[in-house]
Amino acid sequence: MADPKLQRPAAEALYADELERLVAADGDAPRPGGWRLTPRGVLKFILGDEGLGIRGKFVGSRSFLERCVVALATNRGLMLIGEPGTAKSYLSELLAAAISGDSTLTIQGSAGTTEDNIKYSWNYALLLAEGPSERSLVPAPIYRGMAAGQIVRFEEITRCPLEIQDTLLSILSDRLMSVPELPENADRTLYARVGFNVIATANTRDRGVNEMSAALKRRFNFETVQPIADLAREMELVQREANRLLEQAQVPVSLGPDLTEVLVTTFHELRRGQTTDGHSLEALSTVMSTAEAVSVGYAAGLHAYYYDGGALAPDHLVQSLVGSAIKDTAEDLKKLRHYFNHVVRERRGKSWQGYYAARHHLD
Ligand SMILES: Nc1ncnc2c1ncn2[C@@H]1O[C@H](COP(=O)(O)OP(=O)(O)OP(=O)(O)O)[C@@H](O)[C@H]1O
Ligand SMILES: [Mg+2]
Known part of the structure; x- marks a missing residue:
């Protein structure tokens, strides 16, 4: 069971019981070396x-995921x-949890990522006391x-800077890493296990x-993750x-379903630059991602609970929309206002009307 005090437990902890059932269901069916689940099992975990x-x-789509797993x-x-x-x-977390039972071996790429963050570094106290050894090596x-x-x-x-990305070249092709600092009698080459x-x-x-x-591109299979089309x-x-x-x-x-419809339709339409009935719109330069829609829904719920006695209303959605979605430009705010005045205004139903009535938050 994942610890309820953690903000975001790792997938393998959150879904430990599911993974256990999948391992049992897979039995000893063939799978790539070192995998905890079969490729079919991995897909079941994700889909x-x-x-x-x-x-x-x-x-x-299933075929997209199959390609990722095969890669x-x-x-x-x-x-x-x-x-x-x-x-x-x-998705990368889910894949790692399903295949290796561990999604925490993660490097966060940034301008400041160094080779130490990728390969290994040293425990300096031990390094000074004993010299380089397997004990003083801190694996990344x-x-x-x-x-x-x-x-x-x-x-x-x-x-990451290009030279740091290139650290991966020999690792991905030769599947080994040398540790030249270690003494001669130690194992200076680490061979990757299956x-x-x-x-x-x-x-x-x-x-x-x-x-x-x-060179690095050649060592990866590329797959594009598309926004949800449906x-x-x-x-x-x-x-x-x-x-x-x-x-x-x-x-x-x-x-509820009504407010979800209002929220997700807004994101969907502004992302595609087209209304569901085919009229074109100016797409925002801010990314109207599904992940952002989830954050807006969540923030609106918190707002309703802490300030308005728990009644989640269209008004809360509009307020959260301003803070979480419209980050980039004043131009986007203008486009959003246009969307309210031309599209939202024409929509029937209590939620859409309430949404339109809350448009003053965009001023
Ligand atoms: N196709 C999808 N299936 C499931 N969840 C999705 C999907 N698209 C977006 N989400 C939502 O987005 C959240 C995860 O976003 P995540 O941080 O993985 O995106 P990202 O592509 O890595 O973004 P970034 O490029 O900003 O790092 C999920 O927790 C989920 O709520
Ligand atoms: Mg990401």
Whole structure:
């Protein structure tokens, strides 16, 4: 059982019972070396399985997920690219939890990421006392993943300087890491065990994927994570996730179907630059991601609970929308106002009308 005091337990702790059932159901069916589940089992964990009582977690096409899973069984890594908030990180966490039972071997890529963060560093007290040894070596995620035969996650890899990205080159092709500092009689080469591989994520809005060297690109299978195309499935997901967060925060408020429809339709339409009945709109420059829609629903619920006696109303949605979605430009606010004045205004139903009535929060 995951500790209820933790803000966000790792997937393998949160879904420990599901993983246990899947391992049992897989029995000794064939699977890639070092994997805890079969490729079929991995897919059931991510997409859900009624018979085994497994919750669906990621909304996406089965063939896309099959390709991702297969990529991880090859001798290349998996690179998930896409717009912000399309659940690249979430998917890589689920894959690592299902395949290795551990999603915590994670490197967070940034301008300040160093080779030490990727391979290993030293415990300086021990280093001074005993010199370099296996005891004084502090393994970083890649080292640990290679030694244990596990999946390592590399988040936002394109934010790292090129020379740091290139640290992965020999690791991914030769599947070994040398530790030249160790004394001669020690094992200076670490060979990766079966089961080791890397899932990297990269955001197409930030510094480009183009800034990855051709050599590194060749060592990954690229898969693009698309925003959820189907409005009904997006609504289902946003409602479920926002309510799960509210429940976890012990806030007895829930986002109902009507408000979910209003919220998700807004995001969906502004993201695509088109209304559901085919009229074109000016798309916002802010990313109107599903992840943001979940945050808006969650914040609106908290707002209703703490300030308005728990009655979640369209007004709360508009207020949260301003803070969480419209981050970038005054231009976006203008487009949003236009959306309210031309699209929302024409919509029938109490929730849409209440939403329109709350448009003064956009002024
Ligand atoms: N297709 C999807 N299936 C399930 N959840 C999704 C999906 N798209 C978005 N989400 C929501 O987005 C949240 C995860 O966003 P995550 O941080 O993984 O996105 P990201 O693509 O890594 O974004 P960033 O590029 O900003 O790092 C999930 O917790 C979920 O609520
Ligand atoms: Mg991410």
